[in-house]
Amino acid sequence: APGMDTISLIASILSTPKSVDDDYPGVLMVSSAGNSGHGYGTIGLPNASPFGISVGATTNNVFVGYGPFKDEPRFGGTIEHYNEIVDFSSRGPSIIGDPKPDLVSIGAHGFVPSNILKTEKNSKDESFTLFGGTSMAAPMVSGSAALVIEELKKQGIDYDPFTVKNILMSTATDLHNDVFTQGSGLVNTKSSLDYLNGKNQVFIVYNDDSYKNIRQTLEPIASNFNSTEIGFEKFSFPEESYPMTSWFAGQLNPGQTSTTSFTIKNPTSEPLEIKIKSKNISLLKHKNYDGTTSPRQADTVMNKTGTFVPDFIKLSESTQSKNINKYFPITKPFPTNSTLMVVNAHFPFEQFMNKTADIYADDIKISSLYLYDWIDQNKDDSISADELSLVNRGGSWGTVQELRISEPNEKFDGTPVAGIYPVPTRYSFWLGNTNLNSTSMNYSLSTNFYEETSWSLLWPDKSSITIPANSEELVYVTIVLPDDIKTGVYQGFLNFQSDSHEVNAPVSFVVKQTIDDVDDVVLLSGENNSDTLYGNGFTKGAFDMTNRYMAGDWRQFYFDITNDDINSVSLELSWESDDTNLGVFVIDPMGKIVQTNVPSGVFGHFMGWPSLDWLGPTPFSQGGGFYPVKNKDDTSTVLFVPINQTGTYSVLTD
Numbered sequence: 283a284p285g286m287d288t289i290s291l292i293a294s295i296l297s298t299p300k301s302v303d304d305d306y307p308g309v310l311m312v313s314s315a316g317n318s319g320h321g322y323g324t325i326g327l328p329n330a331s332p333f334g335i336s337v338g339a340t341t342n343n344v345f346v347g348y349g350p351f352k353d354e355p356r357f358g359g360t361i362e363h364y365n366e367i368v369d370f371s372s373r374g375p376s377i378i379g380d381p382k383p384d385l386v387s388i389g390a391h392g393f394v395p396s397n398i399l400k401t402e403k404n405s406k407d408e409s410f411t412l413f414g415g416t417s418m419a420a421p422m423v424s425g426s427a428a429l430v431i432e433e434l435k436k437q438g439i440d441y442d443p444f445t446v447k448n449i450l451m452s453t454a455t456d457l458h459n460d461v462f463t464q465g466s467g468l469v470n471t472k473s474s475l476d477y478l479n480g481k482n483q484v485f486i487v488y489n490d491d492s493y494k495n496i497r498q499t500l501e502p503i504a505s506n507f508n509s510t511e512i513g514f515e516k517f518s519f520p521e522e523s524y525p526m527t528s529w530f531a532g533q534l535n536p537g538q539t540s541t542t543s544f545t546i547k548n549p550t551s552e553p554l555e556i557k558i559k560s561k562n563i564s565l566l567k568h569k570n571y572d573g574t575t576s577p578r579q580a581d582t583v584m585n586k587t588g589t590f591v592p593d594f595i596k597l598s599e600s601t602q603s604k605n606i607n608k609y610f611p612i613t614k615p616f617p618t619n620s621t622l623m624v625v626n627a628h629f630p631f632e633q634f635m636n637k638t639a640d641i642y643a644d645d646i647k648i649s650s651l652y653l654y655d656w657i658d659q660n661k662d663d664s665i666s667a668d669e670l671s672l673v674n675r676g677g678s679w680g681t682v683q684e685l686r687i688s689e690p691n692e693k694f695d696g697t698p699v700a701g702i703y704p705v706p707t708r709y710s711f712w713l714g715n716t717n718l719n720s721t722s723m724n725y726s727l728s729t730n731f732y733e734e735t736s737w738s739l740l741w742p743d744k745s746s747i748t749i750p751a752n753s754e755e756l757v758y759v760t761i762v763l764p765d766d767i768k769t770g771v772y773q774g775f776l777n778f779q780s781d782s783h784e785v786n787a788p789v790s791f792v793v794k795q796t797i798d799d800v801d802d803v804v805l806l807s808g809e810n811n812s813d814t815l816y817g818n819g820f821t822k823g824a825f826d827m828t829n830r831y832m833a834g835d836w837r838q839f840y841f842d843i844t845n846d847d848i849n850s851v852s853l854e855l856s857w858e859s860d861d862t863n864l865g866v867f868v869i870d871p872m873g874k875i876v877q878t879n880v881p882s883g884v885f886g887h888f889m890g891w892p893s894l895d896w897l898g899p900t901p902f903s904q905g906g907g908f909y910p911v912k913n914k915d916d917t918s919t920v921l922f923v924p925i926n927q928t929g930t931y932s933v934l935t936d
Contacts, residue, residue, distance in 0.1 A: 283934060284330035284832075285376030286503060286873025292512070293331035294500060299442045300520045302509075310431075310443040312337065312424045314416035315383040316372030316832060320676065320684040321824030322462055322816050323375060323836025323936070325383065330376035332496045332530070335427070335447050337420040338371040339389025340364070340457070340468060343672055349412050355581045355591050355667030356703050358654055362671055363693065364388075365468060367459055367686045369676035370829075371416060373816075374462035374790075377838060377869055377932055378499055379771045380492070380530035381788035384447065384465040385454055387426075389419035426450060426471040433478045444493075444524040449474050451527040452486035452785045458621040458688040458734070460563055460815045461773040461788040466527060473783070480549040483782045485556070485749065488525035491542040495532035497521075503873050529759070529776065531791035533840060533930060537765040540791065543756045546778060548749040554780050555748050558757055560740035561775040561786070563815060566733040567617050570726060571595060575649055577704040577720045583666050592652055592701030594665045595727060615698055616690045620731040623690040624815070626822075627651040627676070627683040627702060628726045631861040634681045643711035646827065647720050651676040651683035652701035655694045665699060673698075678826040678833070679709075690731070700727060711827055714902035732815070737774040739763065740789060761791060768806065769795040769839045770818025794840035794930055800847055806839065808857075821935065823862070828903045834865075834936035842930045849925050853877075855935065856918035865936045866921060871929030879919045 284290060295301045299308035311334030318324035319338075329336045343361045345351050368390040374382030391414035398409045427446050434441045453474040454467035477484040497519045509517030531540045548554045573593065581591045598615040616623065629649060636645035654670040673693055676683035687693055702725055708718045743758040759776060771792055778785040795804055809819035818837060826833035841851075855864050868877040914920045925931070 283377035283867070283869045283873055283875065283932065284325060284327045285332065285378040285380070286500070286869070287327045287330075288507070289328040290331040290376075291500065291503060291507065293328040294333045295504065295517060295519070297331065297333035297443050298519055298524065300522075301518060302514045302516050308443045310427055310446055311335065312420050312427060314420040315339075316830075317370045317415050317417075318826070318829050318832040319371045319373050319824075320369045320678065321822065321833065321835030322373045323838065323934075324372040324832045324834065325374050325376055326372065326830070326832050329372070330378070330382060332376070332378060332380045332382070332500075333443070333493075335385060335423060335450070336383040336465070337416060337423045338373075338383040338386040338464065339368040339414075339416045339419040340371075340386050341366045341368055341390050341674055342388045342392055344393065345391040345412050345414075346672060353584060353586065353589065355584055355589065356652060356701060358670035358672035359668050360671040363655070363673045365457065366674045366688060367457065367463055369674075369678065369683070369685055371463075372832065375771050375773070375838070377873070377934065378496065378530070379533075379790055379792035379838070380496060381461045381465065381528040381773065381790045384451055384528070385423055385469045386457065386464050386467065387419040387422040387469045389416050390414045392418055394418075423450065423469050426469050426474060429471055430474050430478070433475055437478065439478075442524070444526060448486055448488045448525055448527045449477060451787075452488075453477055453484060454786070456784065456786050458563075459686060461775060461790060462816055463686075466786050466788055477549060480551060480752075483550060483552070483554055483780045485546055485548050485550075485554060485778070485780065485783060485785070486527070487544050487546050487778055487785050487787055488527050489529050489542045489544050490523040490525055492526040492528060492530045493524045495530050498532065502871070506872060527785070528788040528790075531761050531789070533792045533794050533842070534761070534763055535794060535796060535842075536763055536767045539760055539762050541758060541760040543758050544776065544787070545754050545756055546747065546749050547754040549752065551751050553748055553750050555746065557746045557779045558742045558744060559777050560737035560742065561734055561777045562737035563622060563732045564735045565730060565814075566620055567731040569729045572724070572726050573702070575702055575704040575723045575725060577722060578706050581667055583668050588706075590703075590706055591667055592703035595700045595702070596656075596665075597698040597700055597729060615694065617731050617733075618691065619733045620690055621688065621734050622732040623687040624730045624732065625651065625653060625676075625685050625687075625700060626728045626730075628728070629681045629723050631681050633723045641712070643827065644713075645716070646679070646709045646711065647705070647723055648679050648709065649683070649702050649704045649723055649725065651685055652703060653685055653687065654699045654701060655696050656699040657696035670699065678824065679828040680823075680825045682822055682824050684824070702727070709902065711903055712900050739772065740774055740776060742776065761789075763793065767793050768818055769793050769841070771816075771838060772818075773816060792840050794842045796842045796844060797848065798844045800845065804841070821864075830904045836934060836936045838935070839933045840930050841933070843925060843928050846928060851923040851925060851931075853921045853923055853933065854914070854918060858917065860916045862917070864919060866919060867934040868921065868923045869932040869934060871927060871931065876926070877921050877923040879921055
């Protein structure tokens with residue numbers, strides 16, 4: 283499972299000083315988080331390595347009007363919006379439960395060099411091209427890390443990979459998303475260099491307990507790994523601790539408390555007054571609008587064959603009513619305190635996939651989601667593509683689309699407008715475009731506004747502290763769990779703020795359920811709760827037929843088996859809708875999958891072909907199409923799990 287797998291384990295070892303030799307300095311590992319979002323738990327491997335830097339992606343709309351995006355009215359007409367989380371950016375957590383990703387940077391999209399040599403005399407090829415994905419975001423952060431290392435060397439400061447990571451995370455810009463989406467935020471190279479030069483009140487924070495808690499999970503796996511096969515005689519995590527900005531509080535039981543100390547380091551020549559608070563994100567307001575798509579609507583501005591526009595919904599006027607009015611007042615489109623806006627479009631599965639087709643997944647309809655800033659330039663109260671500026675978009679090939687806007691009240695000069703774009707033709711998972719015209723789909727457009735609130739589970743011992751010039755101080759922080767808290771992963775921030783700088787230290791922990799009797803029965807009930815971005819009682823079904831097998835919306839639960847006499851577990855999951863399928867994996871304490879209801883792939887399942895993906899890769903897909911798993915009845919699945927040792931077993935569901 284990601285984080286405890288062999289590749290992530292090797293990356294974690296190589297990131298850690300003294301892990302393979304007493305003189306080994308460690309190597310800074312920067313990797314892309316993956317492009318399997320928008321669901322949670324989609325971070326892949328080795329990106330889930332807790333000691334490397336995992337990088338998610340943000341928007342940069344310079345692509346509008348260029349290359350494949352030219353003459354496409356659904357992308358609007360300006361490039362002015364940027365720095366929003368990209369829908370495809372993979373989210374945490376890993377199976378360990380630690381905060382991931384660590385940082386985000388530009389990934390959709392940017393210009394990069396291409397071939398500077400002309401292959402033909404009159405070639406019109408340009409010496410640059412568009413590139414995108416978290417595979418672009420990670421090199422951006424690598425460049426920032428290189429500049430930090432250069433400055434550290436210039437000043438003769440000793441450093442290791444943890445030092446560089448802490449500087450980058452402590453100087454990142456908050457994008458007002460949650461921990462498992464943004465980490466500590468958008469990488470900010472200038473702020474990192476300001477810290478190293480003692481400028482602009484920039485400080486950093488770190489704790490020593492994250493490393494210890496992660497080491498406790500990974501060291502048994504490392505000690506069982508045959509490292510001589512890859513050329514290492516020594517292969518272990520040193521007992522000495524290394525500082526980390528994020529705090530993983532480990533695996534906790536209901537009713538338990540956990541305390542750590544955060545060091546606040548002030549490199550400036552002036553004392554800093556720093557305020558400290560816990561921070562989480564809570565639902566402020568929810569609105570919903572139901573509609574039906576109108577495929578193949580001609581663009582009246584461009585008037586070009588084969589070019590179509592979305593269905594437009596004015597968010598400042600949308601309601602549940604057919605007349606679409608008074609969703610929010612025009613003069614005040616969003617709640618004042620909103621720091622994050624999440625827009626989802628939901629489509630019925632029976633309209634997304636034609637279940638009467640002779641071949642499974644051979645007839646698929648899809649609609650994507652856009653959000654624009656509309657300025658009615660000609661004052662005719664009619665939306666046209668040349669009046670739109672794209673703010674963000676969501677385009678996975680599934681039944682749920684999502685886009686996010688941070689600080690929404692600052693992002694719109696005109697009227698916020700959602701666009702539901704029905705892809706004009708239908709697709710086959712196996713062959714791609716069928717060139718058959720698409721038909722209408724019903725949809726539900728939900729808009730959730732979130733605000734930043736205090737986190738009731740996290741308590742710093744003081745709300746403010748003065749750090750003397752060129753000095754450091756400690757702050758003690760405690761997690762206090764109620765007795766009835768459910769198993770799962772929990773996330774939030776510890777926020778440190780001076781007059782001109784703030785640090786958002788990601789915090790997460792695992793709650794485990796103890797199983798100590800042979801006849802124990804554990805019942806976990808789901809809950810439909812839109813109040814929490816990442817909740818342990820629901821999954822939103824964010825599969826993507828064109829992406830990799832990590833795509834989805836994963837949840838994980840932890841069971842600590844303490845009785846040696848327990849040698850098997852019967853595990854049943856049930857749900858309500860016949861169209862729902864939950865894939866289930868059970869992970870043992872060594873990180874190995876010991877049971878699953880998911881076949882290795884449709885070819886592996888039916889024909890014995892080797893395949894690691896749900897339906898296997900096709901010319902159209904990287905393998906993310908799900909295989910319907912129902913081994914009991916239409917609304918449940920059952921697994922019989924062998925228990926080969928005591929310890930914490932993880933149940934991973936999607």
